[in-house]
Amino acid sequence: MRVYDKDFREEAIKLSYEIGPTKASEQLGIPITTLYTWRGKVKKHGAIAFVGSGHPRLDPKTAEMRALEKKIRELESANDILKKALAFFAESQKK
Missing domain, CATH: 1.20.5 (Single alpha-helices involved in coiled-coils or other helix-helix interfaces)
Incomplete structure (x- = not known):
């Protein structure tokens, strides 16, 4: 399992809204399901969607x-x- 840092996730989400999730996942080399999961977390939690390991949201x-x-x-x-x-x-x- 590959681990992606917070900045990468945020930029990937921005890109997915700009060019679409399918193209963004292909361009970045990440599974589209991962991208949709990240988008869902941002929709649910907003700015606190991606907290560090061991830190409560x-x-x-x-x-x-x-x-x-x-x-x-x-x-x-x-x-x-x-x-x-x-x-x-x-x-x-x-x-």
Whole structure:
């Protein structure tokens, strides 16, 4: 099985819309079924159709939610550190 990179797939799809899928598959030396599969993925998933190996396909809202959740965890961690520092300095002021 041959592996095609993302750029090749995107260019092949563009070419297939310009000159037709049959001519594009012949010109590029790829099976027409492969080309139709790629076109279907682009139709279904849009810009996130071809993700790298091992990377989940996330819609933009899901990706944004994950980024915001990560930011929340970081801020909560920073707040915990500040609370501990405040307690330490408050204890030292009592002495």
